[in-house]
Amino acid sequence: MATFVIAIPGTFTNGISGSSRGALRRELAPRHTDLSESEGLDLLTVLEDDTFSVRLEVEAPDRYEAKLRATSLVSHALREAGIPEDEAPLGPPAVTGMEGEA
Known part of the structure; x- marks a missing residue:
């Protein structure tokens, strides 16, 4: 398992x-x-044009699973915050960092 920043x-x-x-x-x-x-990672960045980026850490055995877990976590957080899925479509996740072995 490794820690991925997505x-x-x-x-x-x-x-x-x-x-x-x-x-x-x-x-x-x-x-x-x-x-x-410690890395100064901002979990949520919202720009003036209403585009946003969520950066979070997930534990996963590989990059593919890390992307799936991160997308699921963000989708869940949006729903729990009362933001309908069609009002916050997500783009493709990207691995921006990794710690440990995958």
């Missing part, structure tokens, strides 16, 4: 309110580990 882009098609943004950050907070905090 970036997942997306777009808020109807924008995002401050309360929804806060709820999403709270849902993602458990994925903010000592490693990501």
Whole structure:
């Protein structure tokens, strides 16, 4: 198993309110580990054009599984924050870092 840092882009098609943004950050907070905090990793970045990027860490045996787990976690966090899937379509995940052996 290895720890992977995965970036997942997306777009808020109807924008995002401050309360929804806060709820999403709270849902993602458990994925903010000592490693990501020490590296200054920002879990959620939202740009002025309502595009966003989520960066989180996942434990997985390989890159493929890491991408699947990260996408599932982000989809779940969006739902739990009350953001419908069709209002925040996700782009393809990318591995941006890795620690350990995969």
